[in-house]
Amino acid sequence: MIDPIILLFLSSGLFLGWALxxxxxxxxxxxxxxxxxxxxxxxxxxxxxxxVLGAVISGAGTSQTLGKLGAITALPGAFMTALSAGFSVFVMTKSGLPVSTSQAIVGAIIGWNVFSNQATDTSTLTKILSTWIICPLLAAVIAIVLLKLSKYFGRRLKISLIRSDAYKRIALIFAGALGAYSLGANNIANVVGVFIPVQPLAELTIGSINFSSTQQLFLLGGLAIALGVCTYSKKVMMTVGSDLGQLSSTSALIAVISHSIVLFLFASQGLEALLLKYGLPTIPLVPVSSSQAVVGAIFGISILQGITAVKWHVLGKIIAGWIVTPVVAALVCFIGLFFLQNVFGLVVV
Amino acid sequence: MFENFSLFKRTSELESKIDQFFDKLAEASVIYRLAVRGYLREGVSEEFKERLDTVGELETQADSLRRDIEQKLYKNILIPDSRGDVLGLIETADDVLTLFQSSLWAFYIEKPVIHDQFTSGYKHLTNMVIKAVDELALSCQAFFRNPHAVPSHNAKVTLYEKEADKVSSDLKVQIFESKIKLVEKLHLRDFVNGIDGIADHAEDVADRLSIYAIKRLT
Incomplete structure (x- = not known):
């Protein structure tokens, strides 16, 4: 049984998971x-x-990267870091700015580093920052390649309209499953990553299987994300669906597949090991923004289809989000930690 | 997820019904040609009546297939982003069958007297109309399987429709320059317009189809 106090401290991360x-x-x-x-x-x-599967099986890679950025050692500190990221996401969403949980949590960790006088690992930070730009660009490139391939094979295979609809449904389910797995694997670090160094949960043994604190955290985080999916995602899905609805069904499918591949690439330890084995440059395991990956993919599709009217204001908002989100999260985290330490007398460092 | 197990069965059923629908169109076009030729040869005969009935049956079967396709598309939420186009296509193509039937009914009821000098003109006009409709049926089937082939079929529909217009104009000139009574001239003109109208409608359907095909290819 989890100690209610620990659960209370974990609640900020779980809330973040729910929102995600x-x-x-x-x-x-x-x-x-x-x-x-x-x-x-x-x-x-x-x-x-x-x-949940993605979080539990493949969530370690991105969590380790966040751990390198700032290893939070006290549970109240981790609580405030996750809470400030969640709060920033909430405030910025209310202001109509596209916001990424990944960028918020990075800002919040830097806020904790500043408060605790810990030096921020600049090489890790640079690696993370570069992925924010690479992620949508890579999604765009993958979408262009996939669209070209689909056009090439679509012309040669001559699949009937009705049959291709059936294939698209199956493909959407597989792409969705891959996307959900990748989302869990890539973004679980945002949800419980800051709690991992604290190791708040005791090892759990069921039969002959031992579950470490980290594994339990991944499972809890994954369940929190799943709860968010089951309780509140319908409305958002309908909105995103109608926004993307202006694309053809093939383009929309390609946008989802590209998004899923990008998230998977930035989370897969297996791929990293494979690239290392052959002496190839590895892809950093960093939590990236799922929304920005989709926007990047749509951008790529639009370029290929010769749509010149690129929505520059959307692009501008994304770039503004790269700066504003972490800065707001860092400030909120710094102020929150100050209150937690000086008003409530909790150990945050 | 589990409904996908029956998805391919539903898909095959729908594909088969759409194919059947356009087969009815092509079949009706052959029967129509035979019926008009038969009328030109021997007026309203037993054979003509049988062909009129056959076209009527084909039209009824096509109507039933159309309703079935509509129901399947909406009930099973199939091809959500193209079903409006598919329904529009099938409904307008169904009108071609109605035009075949109403044209034959007009022959049966009004029994126009077609003098020998106009027979070849009517035959030629009917041939052009039938070729336009046959090409339309091929174009419609291509839309589902190979939209890249639609423009070439549609170009032929337009070509045959233009030819039908030319033949109908020549035939009308021939009719009005002849020595028959004005009332007969007007009667024969209406039949020329009735037959030519089928090719005009086939071209309208082909025009719609061109847009649908472009939408599929982008």
Whole structure:
């Protein structure tokens, strides 16, 4: 049984997980649900299962990177870091700015580093910052390649309209499952990453299997994301679906697949090991923004389709988000830690 | 997720019904040609009546297929982003069958007297109309399987429609320059317009189809 106090401190991370599930599931299944290709019920079931699997099986890579940025050693400190990231996401969403949990948590960790006089690892920070730019660009490139391939094979295979609809439904489910797995693997670090160095949970033994604190945290975080998917994602999915609905169903499917691949690339330890084995440059394991990956993919598709009217204000807002989100989160975290330490007398460092 | 197990069964059923629908169109076009030729040869005969009935049956079967396709598309939420186009296509293509039927009914009821000097003109006009409709049926089927082939089929529809217009104009000139009574001239003109109108409608359907095909290819 988890100590209620520990659960209380974990609640900020779990809330962040819930918000992530409610918002980012739409990037995975929004198109499929919005266009009625997959029912919301089925999407929620698949998304919940795979997000938990992704978090538990492949969540370690990105969590280690966040750990290198700032290893928070006290539970109240981790609580405030996650809370300030969640608060920043909430405030910025209310202000209509596109916001990423990944960017908020990085800002919050830097806020903790500043408060605790810990030096921020600049090489890790640079690595993280570079992925924010690479992520949408890579999604755009992957989307362009996939669209070219789909056009090439579509012309040669001559699949009927009705049959291709059936294939698209199956593909949307597989892409959604991959996307949910990748979302869990990549973004679980945002949810419970800051709690890992503290190791708040005692080792749990069920039969002959031992579950470490980290594994339990991944499971709890994954379940929190799944709860967000099941309780609040429907509305967001419908909105994202109708936004993406201006794309053809093939383009929308490609946007989802590209997003899923990008998230997977930035989370896969297996791929990292494979690249290392062959002496190739590795892809940093960093939590990236799911929404920005989708926007990047759509941008790539738009370029290929010769749509010149690029929504520069959307691009501008994303770039502004790269700066504003972490700065706001860092400030909120710094002030919050100050209150927690000096008003409530809690050990935060 | 589980409904996908029956997805391919539903897909095959729908594909088969769409194919059947356009087969009915092509079949009706052959029967129509035979019926008009038969009328030109021997007026309203037993054979003509049988062909009129066959076209009527094909039209009824096509109507039933159309309703079935509509129901399947909406009930099973299939091809959500193209179903409006598919329904529009099937409904307008169904009108071609209605035009075949109403044209034959007009022959059956009004029994126009077509003098020998106009027979070849009517035959030629009917041939052009039938070629336009046959090409339209091929174009419609290509839309589902190979939208890249739609423009070339549609170009042929337009070509045959233009030819039908030319033949109908020549035939009308021939009719009005002849020595028959004005009332007969007007009667024969209406039949020329009735037959030519089928090719005009086929071209309208082909025009719609061109847009649908472009949407599919982008």
């Amino acid at each position: 599930g409610a918002n980012d599931a739409a990037n995975v299944f929004g198109t499929a649900v919005g266009t009625k290709m997959v029912s919301w019920r089925n999407a929620a079931i698949i998304c919940s299962i795979f997000v």
